[in-house]
Structures are given as C-alpha cells and as structure tokens.
Amino acid sequence: MVVKLKRILLVEDSPNDVELTLEALSEHNLANEVEVAKDGQEALDYLYHEGQFSGRVNGNPAVILLDLKLPKINGLEVLKKIRSDDRLKLIPVVILTSSHEESDRIDSYNLGVNAYVVKPVDFHAFIDAVKGLGIFWAIINEPPPGSLA
Numbered sequence: 001m002v003v004k005l006k007r008i009l010l011v012e013d014s015p016n017d018v019e020l021t022l023e024a025l026s027e028h029n030l031a032n033e034v035e036v037a038k039d040g041q042e043a044l045d046y047l048y049h050e051g052q053f054s055g056r057v058n059g060n061p062a063v064i065l066l067d068l069k070l071p072k073i074n075g076l077e078v079l080k081k082i083r084s085d086d087r088l089k090l091i092p093v094v095i096l097t098s099s100h101e102e103s104d105r106i107d108s109y110n111l112g113v114n115a116y117v118v119k120p121v122d123f124h125a126f127i128d129a130v131k132g133l134g135i136f137w138a139i140i141n142e143p144p145p146g147s148l149a
Helices: 015-027 040-047 075-083 102-110 123-140
Strands: 008-011 034-037 063-066 093-097 115-118
Touching: 008 015, 008 040, 015 034, 015 123, 034 040, 040 075, 063 075, 075 093, 075 102, 093 102, 093 123, 102 115, 115 123
Parallel strands: 008 034, 008 063, 063 093, 093 115
Antiparallel strands: none
C-alpha cells in the first residue's frame, strides 16, 4: 500500500528545532514536503502566496506546526489570522512550543488550535514527539473535504 504524504508547514525560528524536526520527519519517512517559515510574517506570506512564497504550489498544508514565540508576528496572532479566514480556518494547527504557560494554552485553545504540544528538552523525546505528530497529522488524519485544494 502506498501512502500519499501531505505537505507540512513548520513555523519555527530556532534553527536547531527546525533541524531536529526535519530530521525526525525524514528519519521516519513521514513527510515528502516540509515548508519552513522562520517567523510569523513568513508563515502568513506562505499561506497567502506573498513575498518569497508568491510562486509556491497551490493548496494548503495538511497541518501547520506553529511555535508561539516568534519574531515579527507571534504564533497566537498567526493562529488568530488563520482561524478568521474562511480559506484557511479548516487547516489543522498544532502548537509546538517550549511554553508551559497556562495562559498560552488557554489562549491557543480559545483561538481554535487542534493540539498543544510542549517541546521535550530531551533529544530522543523530541524526536518521538515529532514522529507522533507526523504520523497522525500527515498520514492518519483525514482533513475536511476540499481543505487541501
């Protein structure tokens, strides 16, 4: 059985966390295309086909892995923009952050996040967490009809 892997948008400003996440996904063959945005503005540019992403392939990602503590526009503002746009609001968004703050979790869920995952400090735990996210959101989860068009 051939599994069609879906596109993932990773929004992360830490080069180390980007590298670890990409390594975890590729090590387990979970993503054939991971787009990386290094701040909140780049994430919005990607979603709206603007700036450096003006010529990107059409279609929304299967999931957005979104850090909260981002330069330019923070993750909560990105999430708010996504959830307020009819063209984007059905995209699953997973907060992948180092924040243990209760207010961040509450704000994220109030804005409609699908999951909130605190990045483990341990390397192997981080790899396992990303692998689990990749398996669920890029392979197992069935997105709403037409949401990836």
